[in-house]
Amino acid sequence: MNKKIGLFLAAAALAMTISGCSGSATSGKVASSAPDGRDYERIVVISDLHYPTKTGTDDPELRQYKIDNKQKCLQEINGWDDVDLVAFPGDMVALTGTMDEMNTVKAFTDNLNKPKVFTAGNHEIFYRDVFTKKGDVISASESVKKQHLENYQKVFGPLHSTKEMMGYLLIFLSTDDVTGNLPTEMSKGELEWFKKTLDANKKKPTIIFFHAPLTGTLIPYNDKVGSPRSFAQPSAKIDQILILNPQIKLWVSGHTHTPPTQPTFDNDINYYHGKILDVYNPTWDGKTIWTNSLYLYKDKIVIKTYDMDKHEVLDNLTRTVQIDR
Template structure:
């Protein structure tokens, strides 16, 4: 039996409706308040695949000063934990120079142990510091290894991280991962002839598939030089002429994702029209994690476009002025 008279029932229903409205508003506000800054949307609502690029990790750190070194390591741990909190990430890519300085098995295993702390799926490619140098320093700097040792480094790398070059499909996109596999030449970031032939064949077989290429070094002439080292051929993907012929006959390649130069977002060349190789392929520069602060790029793969965003892990916010879009 309903003990409330009609007038009281009307007030009760009115109060209940107001309570429900307040509860819904509170729940919606709570979701916004506790969502991470790097988060875009819940995975079930996604219209994209998201890649986070973690370049030039140099773990633990090339810095020798104890206090500075520890601060840099702490920044890396903080950024790693922050990225692990982004639930919409499909893949984390490490485009080389993961080791502190040289490609010894010990340094590779130490870097891999830290990287294993990143959750989710990961992809790797080698840089010059994994493959190119002797295992001892001279006056605090690395020295070029002979071909036999460089080959040994490649074998060690594959034991710890996997293949030196590989592919992966992500949504409608093809991802190609390449390493500087040349063991004979003088350039620290050069592909081998066999690797370039594999790349040529892979692109030909996927000529209709929008493609991203990940390589440790950037493409030539895609940067405004901001110091004497940046313009050196040792800092661009080699052999430049052969790579040029492959790319100019592969219009499906939309991005070349690189590290190596440690270019920070504070440099005007970081997100600039000059980054377009022959005006067609966007070279996405990625900063090192081995500095005073950490930034990371996220690449969002939509059906009709690619969006690149840069996150400042020190401030905990996006650098919106650096957002770039490539339409398909």
Template sequence: MFRTILCFFLSLSCLAFAGCGLPPAPAGKEYERVVVISDLHYPSKTRDNPKRQAIMDNKAKAREDINSWQDVDLKVFTGDMVEMYGSMNQMEEAKQFIDGFAGEKAYLAGNHELFYKEELKDGKPVMADPALRKAHEDNYRKVFGPLHSTKTLGQYLLVFLSPEDTESRFPVAMAKEEMDWLRQTLKENQNTPTLIFYHAPLSDTMIPYNDKIGNPRNFAQPAGDIDLILLTNPQVKLWVSGHTHTPPTQPTFASEVNYYHGKVLDVYNPTWDGKQVWSNSIYLYKDKIVIKTYDHKKGAWMDELTRTVML
């Protein structure tokens, strides 16, 4: 009898903390906090074994850091969680690591979950045909859930989108049905401050720092349709992206150029598959949004990169 009662109260405790292992949030918290994990590429695209292990260790350490933060309401994984391809094995391997993050999580797909077949040409993955891309979408839904969805957090609407166009030559293109769904979703929430999470950034929101950055393949498509949606929905305040692997060491990471048409801030998120790990935290207040960047190697905030968007 005593053991039954004890188990019951332990179960209630886990529910109260939104998942066992997650400490309670500080009393009187005036914001909701979202941590963004982008381009995880777990275990690692690096084939050199010593470097690969060091990168994997960095990822595990950063996960420990984030799990220790008591005020996090949601972790968002903005695509390219898999090592390279959308096979069931790679999706399940990435998901097993991700399951080690405590608390509530949200997902969206990137090009590596959906766009490629398991073949390399000149060291780069090869585009899959539409049938295989649809098979990858099925794998994704089985492991991670829907390819597009929404969540309400406080007074904010969070929209999660994936590159669902299986016919496009661009690896980060939305499907027509998905865009129709996005238009309707925004129409129904015209007075709700909104954040859109998508794997690729918006066109012309970064300073080119190598010869690949200006390529349309690196920006959300179809660009013209997305442009019209954003210009007619001023409630969209942030576009949260990955894909370009842009690190905080680049001046374009936190720059005025990140504002799309001077209105929507594109928040760039670096890859976790490099020599070190950084992560962005988005703090949602009633009157503003604050974005802060954390250096997991130094164990410190990069205060010079803090950005604030007033509502």
């Protein structure tokens, strides 16, 4: 680490009374050539942040550990000097998407000195600010969901948007349907915007960021993963769109919290119809934090998984998608 970066990290750590982890980001349109003479641009994905944490006050030690760990990791990412964008594909808030929760997350992510882009997940939109006796979240009414959508846009920005990096089109989508019973649905309006955006960019290799993964792209490994609630909806309409747009190369998701320790994290099943790679991103609310980075080259995309605790890339999980232009 050079002296300048070291001084910055020290100042940042002092400001937040915390210290070090590793990553990076960009908002607005990005030029199609990389800065600093690099032949790539880098996107770091932070999914299912759940800040400060879903762990309750009944376990104060674990709760504080998770909060401190997230703060350390954010500061490590501040030290990565080749990051051009940090993408947050949903579930930034802890649980129920109140305005207080959203503002808490915004204050935390404002400490990240990289360009950022956010999309909404189920925890931003779908739940009431009350819980069952077991502590589970409860689906909200349509009016409450609409209020959450309004609050989200005030705090984090648009529900769907695009960017360009290294000649790639990046499309960011949210779970914005307030009328259905599944927490992972796109609205009719967003689906129409999605189709029009793809139709206008047929020749650009495209990467989709959406909270939930594509149907059938993982091996179920517990009783919560594998139902329709686990996958992007409405699946049939999304399938129709994807089939007609072969320029889509990646679908970047979270939601299932799938860690690199699961065999399904890097598996042939991750390829939707054998063509679109669904890149699963682990939660930041576990005891261990892993982060994926997408390295965009003109002729390929390289996906690397980083262990934030060990401060090392997991080379056995590195994947490459070749791009024909």
